[in-house]
Amino acid sequence: AQRVTQPEKLLSVFKGAPVELKCNYSYSGSPELFWYVQYSRQRLQLLLRHISRESIKGFTADLNKGETSFHLKKPFAQEEDSAMYYCALSGVSGNKLVFGAGTILRVKS
Amino acid sequence: GAVVSQHPSRVICKSGTSVKIECRSLDFQATTMFWYRQFPKQSLMLMATSNEGSKATYEQGVEKDKFLINHASLTLSTLTVTSAHPEDSSFYICSARPSGGNQPQHFGDGTRLSIL
Numbered sequence: 001a002q003r004v005t006q007p008e009k010l011l012s013v014f015k016g017a018p019v020e021l022k023c024n025y026s027y028s029g030s031p032e033l034f035w036y037v038q039y040s041r042q043r044l045q046l047l048l049r050h051i052s053r054e055s056i057k058g059f060t061a062d063l064n065k066g067e068t069s070f071h072l073k074k075p076f077a078q079e080e081d082s083a084m085y086y087c088a089l090s091g092v093s094g095n096k097l098v099f100g101a102g103t104i105l106r107v108k109s
Numbered sequence: 110g111a112v113v114s115q116h117p118s119r120v121i122c123k124s125g126t127s128v129k130i131e132c133r134s135l136d137f138q139a140t141t142m143f144w145y146r147q148f149p150k151q152s153l154m155l156m157a158t159s160n161e162g163s164k165a166t167y168e169q170g171v172e173k174d175k176f177l178i179n180h181a182s183l184t185l186s187t188l189t190v191t192s193a194h195p196e197d198s199s200f201y202i203c204s205a206r207p208s209g210g211n212q213p214q215h216f217g218d219g220t221r222l223s224i225l
Contacts, residue, residue, distance in 0.1 A: 034213065036216075043113075043216050043217065043218045043219070044153075044202070044204075044216040045215075045216065046213050046214075046215070049213060051211075086152065086153070095141070095206060095211075095214075096143060096155055096158055097143070097153075097155065097204075097214060098155070099152045099153045099154075100152060101151070101152045102152055
């Protein structure tokens with residue numbers, strides 16, 4: 001079974017502080033992992049995917065198959081990073097996505 | 110690019126009526142579209158995968174006769190909630206994958222459905 005776990009419902013940090021949003025997954029095959037972000041009153045949008053291995057808006061995420069994790073990191077949080085972040089997994093079944101519960105990131109000034 | 114339009118954004122109707130929600134890919138073709146349901150303060154739950162020109166694939170526990178999906182063209186999928194009841198009230202979100210290549214899903218704005 002495919003499962004995505006985001007243990008934190010809310011993460012609150014100060015501006016300029018490092019951020020790490022945790023994501024662990026369960027999947028028997030080779031998954032593809034994504035981070036989606038939803039800013040206030042906006043639609044869900046792709047932030048990054050592990051196969052791209054790129055940094056978007058200063059965020060990075062590395063797939064760790066040994067720990068089955070795909071944590072999202074940013075060295076210095078900005079107020080505009082405040083949003084809901086969803087980790088998602090896609091297996092081989094038609095590329096459907098399984099979402100984690102989401103983590104609200106609040107960056108305080 | 111890669112814009113998904115979902116309509117209507119909000120619907121309020123009486124119990125027993127049927128409601129149709131449209132999902133359109135505006136600037137790309139999508140062989141596959143997806144329909145999700147999101148309860149308050151919860152994550153997105155996949156309801157079904159909509160395949161152009163063929164029957165939708167429903168997730169376990171989702172009633173096919175309650176949630177009718179039609180994907181008649183490469184840019185349009187519709188979800189019809191038949192004989193809606195208050196327990197069907199929810200936030201419904203669609204997404205679309207561009208055809209060809211390993212491309213990610215793009216999401217619509219969602220539809221808030223309220224059944225009185």
